[in-house]
Amino acid sequence: MIDFGLVDAVDSESIGPPGQRTFRLRANKEANYAALWFEKEQLALLGREFSKLLAERSHHRGEPAKSIPEMGPFPANPQVEVQVARLGLDFDEKTEHIILLADDAIALEQGDTPKFRMEINREQAISTIRSIDETIAGGRPLCPLCNRVLEQNGDCIACPGSNGHLSEVALPPTGD
Numbered sequence: 001m002i003d004f005g006l007v008d009a010v011d012s013e014s015i016g017p018p019g020q021r022t023f024r025l026r027a028n029k030e031a032n033y034a035a036l037w038f039e040k041e042q043l044a045l046l047g048r049e050f051s052k053l054l055a056e057r058s059h060h061r062g063e064p065a066k067s068i069p070e071m072g073p074f075p076a077n078p079q080v081e082v083q084v085a086r087l088g089l090d091f092d093e094k095t096e097h098i099i100l101l102a103d104d105a106i107a108l109e110q111g112d113t114p115k116f117r118m119e120i121n122r123e124q125a126i127s128t129i130r131s132i133d134e135t136i137a138g139g140r141p142l143c144p145l146c147n148r149v150l151e152q153n154g155d156c157i158a159c160p161g162s163n164g165h166l167s168e169v170a171l172p173p174t175g176d
Helices: 040-057 105-110 122-137
Strands: 002-006 009-015 022-029 032-038 080-083 086-092 097-103 116-121
Touching (some): 009 040, 009 122, 022 040, 022 116, 032 116, 040 097, 040 122, 097 105, 116 122
Parallel strands (some): 002 116, 032 080
Antiparallel strands (some): 086 097
16 A cells, blocks of 8 residues: 555646546645546535535534645656545544545456555635535536436536437426
8 A cells, every 4th residue: 555644735627628538636645746646526525425425424623724835836647646436535524524434446457455545634624625516626517407417518418408309398288
């Protein structure tokens, strides 16, 4: 297992044009860097889970977060890259750290201990939640009816409200 312990900085980013973007959580500990690759929906869920852990278990909920150092330059080839196949989260109430464990497909198949571990403090978690929200919002617009991502041409193929059945249907009289 690669254990970064409490990281110095963490954030999220997307790479590529809308519709073809890839998403990652970036972390660094001293001179070591890690990139955890996610699907867009997985990254969004991670942000919600961070928020949920803080809301349910932090003793400092509602308190403003202190400012934290930004990531700064991130190498093109970080020391650790994980295409996340399984993710585990825990919260240490004593230190107020979120503990993140990540497996890639190979580690998951082999039943090994998690491939990667890191801890983030409360302030880093709050900052990462914001970073994830900004990263996700930087893509294609969402359908106003179902909140799913619109296709390049502006259509929402999976939306039940935009499949040509939006017109009102006249109901037969009830016979009263």
